[in-house]
Amino acid sequence: MNTQTNDNTSRRNFLAATAAGTAALAAVPQSLSAGAWAGGSDLLKVGLVGVGGRGTGAAEQALNADPGTVLVALGDAFEDAVARGRRQLTRMFNKDGTAPRVTVDDDHAFVGFDAYKKVIECSDVVLLASTPHFRPEHLRASVEAGKHVFCEKPVAVDAPGVRSVLASSALAEQKKLNLVSGLCWRYHPGKRATFEQIRNGAIGDIVTMQCSYMTGGVWDPRRRPDECKSEMEYQMRNWYYYTWLSGDFNVEQHIHSLDKMMWAMNDEPPTTISGSGGRQVRTDAKYGNIYDHFDVVYTWENGVKAFARARHWPNCENEVEDYIFGTKGRVDVMGHKIMDHRGNVIWKYDGPDGDMYQIEHNELFAAIRAGKVINNGDYMCKSTLMAIAGRLAAYTGQRLTWDAVMKSTEDLSPKSYEWADNPVPPVAIPGKTPFV
Secondary structure (H helix, E strand, O other), X not given: OOOOOOOOHHHHOHHHHHXXXXXXXXXXXXXXXXXXXXXXXXXXXXEEEOOOHHHHHHHHHHHHHOOOEEEEEXXXXXXXXXXHHHHHHHHHHOOOOOOOOEOOOHHXXXXXXXXXXXXXXXXXXXXXXXXXXXXXXHHHHHHHOOOEEEEOOOOOOOHHHHHHHHHHHHHHHHOOOOXXXXXXXXXXXXXXXXXXXHHOOOOOOEEEEEEEEEEOOOOOOOOOHHHOOOHHHHHHHOHHHOHHHHOOHHHHOOHHHHHHHHHHOOOOOOOEEEEEEEOOOOOOHHHOOOOOEEEEEEEOOOOOEEEEEEEEOOOOOOEEEEEEEEOOOEEEOOOOEEEOOOOOEEEEOOOOOOOHXXXXXXXXXXXXXXOOOOEOHHHHHHHHHHHHHHHHHHHHOOOEEHHHHHOOOOOOOOOOOOOOOOOOOOOOOOOOOOOO
16 A cells, blocks of 8 residues: 555644544534533542553542542443452542442443443543543543543554544534543643743754653563453453554553654654564563564654654663753753753753642543533544554554554454454564555
C-alpha cells in the first residue's frame, strides 16, 4: 500500500475527519450535561469499568476529589477482579459512623464482556480503565448515554479505534459532557509551568526533541495457559503482552513521553514517522507478540524531529527522560528546568508539587459541579495515534505519513468476544509485515 499522501486535512484539523460519524451520533438523546449538578449538592454516582490496579486507583481518586461522590457500580471481564476491587475500596472508604462511599452491592458488581453497559446505566460519571482495546467501545457507549467520563490512556490500539474515539469526543463536546484523559503529565503542576515557558518563547523556536522510556519491563505473565479456561482468558489475563489488547508498549506506556513531544508542538502532529524495533531480550512465547524495544523518529512539517526510544530490558540502565532543544536553549522536562546553550540554568520550577493523578479527578469533578466542560479528546487521540504510528513504522519497516496512518484499516479486533480459542498473530517482521 502506498503510504504517502498529499491530503493534509486530517493533520491540520484532526477532528474534522470524523464529521460524518459525529453527525450520525448527534441524533442520540442527551440525558446529562456539564450543568446538571452546577452549584448543587446532589450525589454524583460513579461507576468503574476495568477493576485492575489503575482502575481501583482511579476510583479512589474520584471519591477523594468530591465528597458528594459515591461509587455505585463495578464492571470487569473477571469476577475475581471485581471482588478484589470491591473489598479494597470498601475498606478504604466505608468507615464506622459515616455514610458509606462505596455502595456496590451484588446486583451492581457486573462481570463479562458486556459489564460496561450495566455500569454505564447506573452511573453519572464513568471511569474507563479497562485494557486499551476496549476503550473506543466503552467511551462511545458512555457518551451516547450522556455520561461524564474519565478515560485512561491510550484510547485505542489501532487507527479505526482512534477514529471512533474522535467521533465520541466530538459528540461529548456537542453534549457538553466532560471528558478527561489519563495522560496525567498534562495535569502535573511542574510540567504545566514548564510547557508554559516553552510556549512563551523561553528556548526560542524548537529545533529537535528527545524522549526515552527505558525500563526493565512490567509484570511477568500472571497466569499460565493451564490455569485458564481458554486462550482468550489467558490473553486477557496477560493483556500487556498482546498487541490487540495493549497496542504494544510503545502505545500503552511510551505514550506518556510521546504525549509530551506532542504537547511541545502545540498538538500539531508530525508529518512522517520512521523507525525500528524488535524482540531481543523478551523472546519467550509467554511474552505474546509485542516487541521489547523501539527507536522511532517523528518529523514535523517545519523540520523539527523527535527522537523517541523505548525498551524493556532487565539488568540494563534505565532512563525515563525528555529533552527539548531550541534556538535559545534547552529544556529538561522531567527536571522542570531550562538551560542556555552553555548549560547555565536560566529557569527552574519552584512552585507547589501535586499528585497529577488526583489533580485530574479534582478538575473533572470541579468542572461538573461548576457547569463547565473539559474535553481532552483532541490531544488524547493525537498522542495515541502518534504512538500507534511509531509501532506501525517499526513493525513494517516503512516510512509512514501521518495521514496514511490515520486512514489505516488495520483492525486488531478478534473474530468474536467469547471464552474460546483466539489465535495469536505472529510477531511482526519488518520488511514482511505489511502496512494496511
